[in-house]
Amino acid sequence: MSTVDERPHEVALAASGTKPPLTQRPGLLSQHLGTALVGAIIGYAIGHWLGNTISSHYAYIVNSGQNAIADTLGLMFGVAGWLLGIGALNYPLAKLVGRQPNSEVEIQGWSKYFRYSTNHKTVGLQYVVGVLLFMFTGGLLAMAIRTELLSPTTHVFSPDTYIKIVSEHGTVMMMMATSIVVGPLGNYLVPLMIGSRRMAFPRIEAFSFWVFVAGYMVIFSALPFGGFPTGWTGYAPLQTQSGPGMVSYLFGFAVIGLGMMAAGFNIAVTIINYRAPGMTWSRVPIFVWSILATAALLTLATPTLFAAGVFGLLDRTVQTAFYVTEHGGSSYLWENLFWFFGHPEVYIMALPGFGIAGEILPVFTRKPLFAYKVGAAGMIGVSLLSFFVWQHHLFQSGINPDMRPLFMLTTELISIPTGFIYLVGMGTMYKAKIRFDLPMLFVMALYFNFLIGGVTGVFLSDVPVNVTVHGGFFVLAHFHYTIMGGLLFAFMAGLYYWLPKMTGRMMNRRIGLWHFWTMFIFFNLTFFPMFIIGLLGQPRRVFTYAKNLQGLNDFSSISAFVLGFSFLIFFFNLVWSLYINPVKAPANPWDSLGLEWQTATPVPAHNFDRIPVVLADPYHYSEVNAPAVADLGPASPPDEPSLSGAPA
């Protein structure tokens, strides 16, 4: 278990007695977001020109008026140009031509957030902004959907525009949700929590973020290309039938999939290999367990999505027939590949939320985490079982009727390890002394919301009941209760809890309370009626519905607008607390025993002056003669950083 970074040029500098610079000011010609955008535009132009040059004379392209080859190559070269422009390829290209790469040092000042930083804390904060931007745009699309559904007939958007808004909303939100915790909090906190100075592969970490942003732009590029009408599930043959916007969907999934695989692989290797001395598996924080389980899912499930997207692109570009039934392919192939990724994806979104709850509960109940080992085992159990449930999405598809009892069983079995998180939470709260600060309020809301999401999931897993509730607003309400009611509330809990460590500023409590109560109340008022709407027969993704459902739909829409407003309160709180009226955060404002809180605020460049020796798990609250969590060693002067922690 080593945390020593042995890059040759730094070793050489050290041998010569010269300390390498930790930070530097950016040069005029250095690479940043601007050069990345220029690279993307130039790359797209070259790719599109190349595609047109090599394929525009083919009969099927001339006849259809669509050149998917040019579209695909344009996006492909655009992403390559983006990565070149941001500097992601500097190191490997230098190595490729036999040169010694330049030393990668942290840039000072704000501009580092617009650059290819290999510092896990910078990447974590980049992810915070990235996922909030994703969420904001996806949320605006949700407002548009609810506006259209104010009336039982089409009234604001055309059916064409509406279905594209629905599709874009689903895709953007799902892709955002896969990274909403792993990206910001996973990257920022995991090294701090396990006593490491860095991630295992800092360049891969930076790559995962900038590819994530590229994927975001690729998915949004569907709109100028005419959008796509398939929803986030992209079912074939509708996918095959759709216009050029579908290329953005397929390629966007592939690009984001690359980022997810990179992030998962990096985080898993970091947790396994970069734990500080004494950080045994029984002392690993529960949040880290959840991130490890998630990283395993990201690494193992996402390749299926990537392959599915590539098959779709091949169908559109070089006329293969993976999903074209009448030419020997099968639409079931897409459905199976998509959901083989898609259901583990649900737990990619849920598990980190459980981890956040488990991390916050002991701090605010002032009690040890109850049934820690059961909680960790539950996360591993969920991640394993999640690979064996995907066909419950296909109960009515006509495929494998004889397998339905098996998939009904596996789906219902997964509620056992999922229920462990309730055992952990309720046991920890038992006879506690609970401080209902903002993070704890959001955790309580998570337990309330996710319970409804989880229980209604059992209804969906029951094949006979599934006949009535599949494909309707019932399932829509269910997954919003699990993903938004669970994960998003957990993310908010995590932000209110850890932002003081990440930014050195306390979030305003009063504004935070307004945010919490509006979000909690109007989340439930928005989505609970959708269970009833679904039971009364309204399918998903429709712009028309029965006149007698207008009251419920309007109630849901108006609640959704207030729910959207609650996010504006949150953004206002961010701006207020960080810029307008900043209040300096103490090093450990919540009296947490977590290792991440034992280092200074703001976190030093190398996290810890000396690699800590972990002595106990971080949950010894209210314990007489509790052992110290870690031996952090004597502090060294802040201007004397050690070589070993330099970001690589």
Added chain:
Amino acid sequence: MNETHHLRRMTIAWVIVSVVADVLFWFFVGPHVPPGRMTDMATSNQFDFNILFVIALPVLIGVWIYLGYTIVVWSAKRGGPEPVGGEAARTNRTAQVAWITITSVVVLFLAGFGTVELVVNHGSGGGEGPNPVWSPAGATKAEAAALAGTGTWSPHSGQVLPVQVIAQQWKFTYRYPTFGGFETTQLVLPTNTTIVFNVTSLDVTHSFWAYQLGVKADANPLINDVAYTATTQQGQFVVRCSELCGIWHGAMYNYGRVVSQQAFATWAQQTEATNAANTQLLPAFAWTYTPDANGAAGGYYPDGKVTPYSSAEVYGAKQPAS
């Protein structure tokens, strides 16, 4: 207050509220739960939903009572003793074993119950694909006769009625193989009759959701998705597409009727006669139809006889005149 009192209070509250809620739901809400009781499948789906709800309510109420109790009693604002740390607060073998056992028993019961209901109710109205594993009596025979063109149906005969549902962007049409294979946009069914829906598509994936009938089956091109139901009440029902199928997915719905057997027979014979000229232009009745080379809109052909891989003579001869 010792530990026993907390648990006793919560348990008493939980039992009372759960029993009251379950009884109220079962007797006052349950009979009105969708999809109603128009068919045996709808009735069984409603029954299953109600059973699950009666089990789910105590779970929900239990956790809500616990959370509420936590907020009221163990809030830091109210003072009281400091929490207990150490090993005693970290684990409780009895609580853990009880939790895992209870959740496992409930889950295994639900899986077993769902499986029994699925099998006993012939797929519970869900699409079983081209090779159903849980067919009602007489269905297989009626299907074979329908494909051979020898199927019959008459009032009060107890015969199974096969109906083909053909989905395309963005409408449903229906063929009645026991009445010469005519095709219509109206879905009319006889009461007290077992219906076999054979659901297919001419273009993209749709889903045939006959809401009040308790039937939902995806319509896939080149696949015959079979679902069963037995009508028990007369009335109107709505049919909606529940799988996103493109721009006008939201407008892909129509209505069907369950009528008396005699009324159905009259309607079917009249429609067969009225549509006879059009029926002659249709391809021979088959479970699926292959879209033509230009996609779905141009026409369709009997599966297994003509495909895009058929010889040019056969394929070309079957091309629509337009």
